[in-house]
Amino acid sequence: MARPGGRSRRPDPDGEHIAVERSEGIGFTLINYNKAVLHNGLGRFAEARNAAALATASPTESAFASWALSELVEAAVRCGDRTQAVQAVERLARTTTPSTTEWGLGTEARSRALISEGAEADELYREAIERLGHSRGTVALARAHLLHGEWLRMQERGGEAREQLTTAHEMFAAIGAEAFAERTRLELAACGVSVPQSAQQRTVELTEQERQIARRARDGRSNAEIGAELFLSARTIEWHLRKVFNKLGISSRRELRTALP
Incomplete structure (x- = not known):
């Protein structure tokens, strides 16, 4: 689509270029902060590190840039760049320490734990959980449990790791933080604890045709009715439903009501 003056606008699904053109630095920062959170959730730490670095690059932005610093710490540590992580913690502390809020100090403790070792790291993770537990930062608290659980697993303290990771998983599942x-x-699986995937994650494995059939079966349509709507035979519908049941780990149409979101 051509812009006034004949220049074409390149696709910008995230709005980054628009934010830059309008000198909306805070918009650019927010976009990259959100990307950093998403990639950290997905375990794509290199991408999270790049996004967080962009979100924290501007010396004039402070709000979302401060939030992004904690994302940069986690991503940099996971990428093996301790120097970058330490620098990000030092920058973060300039805002969290003076704030004296439980959320700020808890976030700082969680970030310092990531660059610490041994008993100091353990103590900082516990401090982060304690402080964040007194704040409204539910996601931040759940992430503190996750990071502590990951650290405990690496220390071969399996029982304690399972406790922290189970708490984190329950919190993330309750608020819909799927990533x-x-x-x-996956961390729990590494600890020997089997946790089924959520309904949303399981349905991703279904093909589009299987999803259409499964939704109709869930809503009470017979194989013949589904076949008539999709121009397939009732026998073909039955074959597809067997595949759906196997993928979702269920055995009846009735269970589709809970297996499908």
């Missing part, structure tokens, strides 16, 4: 819930589920 972090899946990351936590």
